Amino acid sequence: MESKSYTTGSRDNANRNLEGSKTLMASHFLRALFRIQQTSTTRSSFAGRRRRIRRAAYASMAYSAGTRRAWSRALLRKLRSRARLRFPRRLSRAARPQRGDTDQAQVLRKLVPGGPGMDYCKLLEETADYIRCLTTQVRLMQTVMDSISS
């Protein structure tokens, strides 16, 4: 089975950072999965395990970027406070913009960890890094899925 690579293929500096933290992300996530597997019993619920895996996914993203980024610092804070992790999947009624360009920036602020504290320029930078990290995490999870199910 050929292994899938999750490099982004781009040349700029940000991606060079990502190459290094990609390994960190993978080892953190895999170790977490292993722990989850070991501590799961036949009585563990599917939903409980899914919650733990999801939390491990966002945790490994946050740890791979560490304190270098505002979004990862915000995410680490959220994880450490052991608050419930809420990441919007659907456009909420409240977030539908009423008018103008700037409202989309407000919507974006709710989607990027630490968003509310950022000015427009910072928000755009952090969003780019956050998206790169999210796509890497998704590809990592797909790779693990393929490995386990083969």
Place this chain on the structure above:
Amino acid sequence: MSSRRSRVSEEEINELISKLQSLLPEARRRGGGRASAAKLLKETCNYIRSLNREVDDLSGRLSALMATVDNNSAEAEIIRSLLRS
């Protein structure tokens, strides 16, 4: 809002916006040409939401898979994955 923008040039903002555009998958880029900043931000938001959905979906599928695999072979598979990455 505009007084803040005068510290950062319009050009820098445009550059950041086009960098975001390059991160969107092909299908979401509104085909060639300059999409307006608003459209791009909207597509970016949609993309982030879909990535969150993918994380949820993959978490569910991994959870189901892990239930069907016994501890010993799961350990082997995970270690194999780690060596391959």
